[in-house]
Amino acid sequence: MIDANRCVAFRGLSAFFAVQNTGLSGVDMECWHCGRPAQAACKFCGRAVCKEHAQKLPSIVSVFTAREKHKAVVVADAIYCGLCKPQDDPVELSDV
Ligand SMILES: [Zn+2]
Ligand SMILES: [Zn+2]
Numbered sequence: 128m129i130d131a132n133r134c135v136a137f138r139g140l141s142a143f144f145a146v147q148n149t150g151l152s153g154v155d156m157e158c159w160h161c162g163r164p165a166q167a168a169c170k171f172c173g174r175a176v177c178k179e180h181a182q183k184l185p186s187i188v189s190v191f192t193a194r195e196k197h198k199a200v201v202v203a204d205a206i207y208c209g210l211c212k213p214q215d216d217p218v219e220l221s222d223v
Contacts, residue, residue: 159208169208182207 156165157177165175170186186205191198207213 167206171213172204172211174208182209
């Protein structure tokens with residue numbers, strides 16, 4: 128008869144460390160399209176996208192008036208998610 132009871136070792140110790148490893152690291156953003164870890168956020172709407180799904184679009188970062196002409200500072204390669212619809216024309220603001 129074989130003694131099956133030999134050496135039921137202290138497995139409690141590894142269980143203890145396993146519990147320690149269940150940390151909450153779930154704040155990483157995932158790509159809106161494929162769910163993989165995101166590399167960037169859309170400049171226009173804030174959706175997270177991975178490198179594969181990130182697109183680029185010119186983005187106006189600031190508008191100013193010089194000698195009664197409106198000028199815009201434009202970033203040519205702003206990250207774009209491909210889904211949202213940035214307006215072509217600047218929206219008119221009152222009382223700025
Ligand atoms: Zn993706
Ligand atoms: Zn977007």
